[in-house]
Amino acid sequence: GAVVSQHPSRVICKSGTSVKIECRSLDFQATTMFWYRQFPKQSLMLMATSNEGSKATYEQGVEKDKFLINHASLTLSTLTVTSAHPEDSSFYICSAGTSGDETQYFGPGTRLLVL
Amino acid sequence: GQQLNQSPQSMFIQEGEDVSMNCTSSSIFNTWLWYKQDPGEGPVLLIALYKAGELTSNGRLTAQFGITRKDSFLNISASIPSDVGIYFCAGPAAAGNKLTFGGGTRVLVKP
Numbered sequence: 001g002a003v004v005s006q007h008p009s010r011v012i013c014k015s016g017t018s019v020k021i022e023c024r025s026l027d028f029q030a031t032t033m034f035w036y037r038q039f040p041k042q043s044l045m046l047m048a049t050s051n052e053g054s055k056a057t058y059e060q061g062v063e064k065d066k067f068l069i070n071h072a073s074l075t076l077s078t079l080t081v082t083s084a085h086p087e088d089s090s091f092y093i094c095s096a097g098t099s100g101d102e103t104q105y106f107g108p109g110t111r112l113l114v115l
Numbered sequence: 116g117q118q119l120n121q122s123p124q125s126m127f128i129q130e131g132e133d134v135s136m137n138c139t140s141s142s143i144f145n146t147w148l149w150y151k152q153d154p155g156e157g158p159v160l161l162i163a164l165y166k167a168g169e170l171t172s173n174g175r176l177t178a179q180f181g182i183t184r185k186d187s188f189l190n191i192s193a194s195i196p197s198d199v200g201i202y203f204c205a206g207p208a209a210a211g212n213k214l215t216f217g218g219g220t221r222v223l224v225k226p
Contacts, residue, residue: 006157032212043203043216044158093157102146102207104214106157 003027004096006107013084014115020080021110023094029074030096034104035067038091050077084114119204121217127225128194136220137188138204147187148205148214149178158203162189191222199224 003026013019023033032051036044048064050056050071058064068080077096081088091111095104121138128134138147146165150158162173164180164187171178177190191198204217 002160004157034213041221043218046213049213091155095157097212099212102212102214103148103160103163104205105160106150109155109157111155 002105004030004094004105004107006094006110008110009108010111010113012113012115015085016083018080018082019084019112020078021092021094021112023077023079023096023107025075025096025105028096028098030077031074031099032097033071033077034095034097035069035077035079036093036095038093038109044093047079081112084112086114088112089114119206119215119217121202121204121220123220124218125221125223127223128191128198129225130195132194134191134194134198134222135188136202137186138217139186140206141185143184144206145184146207147178147180149176149187149189150203150205152201152203152219154200161202194222196224198222 005024007022034049035047037047038044046059047062048056048058048069050069052071052074056069071077091109093109095106097104119138119140148163149161151161152158162171162178167184168182169180175192199222201219201221203219205214208215
């Protein structure tokens with residue numbers, strides 16, 4: 001149980017384009033989903049927290065207009081990187097959890113490369 | 116804010132060895148989580164600890180929730196090559212259901 005998928009697993013795009021990453025909880029309903037970013041040889045950095053049906057809460061320094069998050073259902077959250085630039089190239093990982101349980105289950109990650 | 120300090124930052128293992136890593140905090144945590152991340156993958160939950168003093172095993176892995184609630188350790192017994200990866204400890208942040216992560220312990224194989 002507690003399987004989380006992400007799609008795509010890797011994406012290469014041109015600078016200035018937008019990229020959408022999907023995160024799905026496959027066998028449970030996730031009241032909360034989290035989006036992280038990870039640079040090489042570093043720990044995970046939380047970008048934002050999203051609760052189903054409400055606006056995402058962004059961490060300090062994360063531009064909400066650049067990283068659009070939608071959590072339309074209890075099994076799907078999307079992260080859209082708008083007008084991507086090379087410095088947005090990173091490994092993006094989502095996780096999902098349920099209310100009352102602090103455990104988060106992670107997706108396999110999406111490697112984004114912006115040329 | 117809350118911080119989790121993991122040590123060692125990296126270690127080399129030889130097949131068959133037992134290895135140990137730990138995680139400490141200056142503040143109290145009510146839950147400790149241990150994750151393993153393989154290259155190019157997302158973290159996978161290994162063990163979750165919910166009570167001070169709790170000792171929990173998952174196969175060759177054993178983790179303990181420190182009695183002071185400010186530390187936890189993870190042991191791997193009889194290591195094998197696939198134990199290579201990065202191990203993260205994590206605990207709920209002071210506010211909300213966010214997690215605070217340690218910096219990770221990178222486990223490598225001795226050449």
